[in-house]
Amino acid sequence: MEKKTPLIAPSLLAANFLEIGKDVNMINNSEADWLHLDVMDGRFVPNISFGLPVIAAVTKISTKVNDVHLMIEEPEKYAEAFAKAGANILTVHIEACRHLHRNIQQIKGLGMKAGVALNPHTSVSQLENIIADLDLVLVMSVNPGFGGQHFIEKTYEKIRQVKALINQSGSKALIEVDGGVTLDNSKAVIAAGADVLVAGNTVFSAKDPVEMIRALKHNS
């Protein structure tokens, strides 16, 4: 079978926040492709992470694609501010958007790539009328809100369903998988159709995070 090299997006949620610049530079000097930045508001998810000032500081030194995952209500209120803070990709949750098409147009109009994230319970069929407009589909493989959770096995089937929808529709969207990704399951995640792997604890709790990023990238 053809070897597929995924894009790797280490999640800063698992970094050492006392030495955040050091961790961003570690990612800069690794084979990572994207820097994944998780924003949580304590409303859409039961946790609060970091917000605009932290992202503006991080993107000043990041040399990777800044991939911002908004786990927040009313993301349309903040899209412009995230563009100004240096986001290159902005992903909103389908469950948080009442006017998803408008939200996607807004993100693209601000010069960013647009992604939509699906919680584990959300059906792929909900993407049917929006898939052609998307640059990215983020498949959550844990319930959002916390790092370090176990990968939900049903996600493999969901990735295959998203892939089939993308192929059917002629969409160019990439599939990103987020939550509980490890060196053990990454091969199967890629085989199911993922293009981008988010990894938080797997990278930051590794003895050698740069080597772990390399291993994830070349493990398929």
Ligand SMILES: O=C(CO)[C@H](O)[C@H](O)COP(=O)(O)O
């Ligand atoms: O979106 C997230 C949590 O809501 C994180 O990006 C995700 O959980 C990654 O962390 P880990 O790889 O440790 O599971």
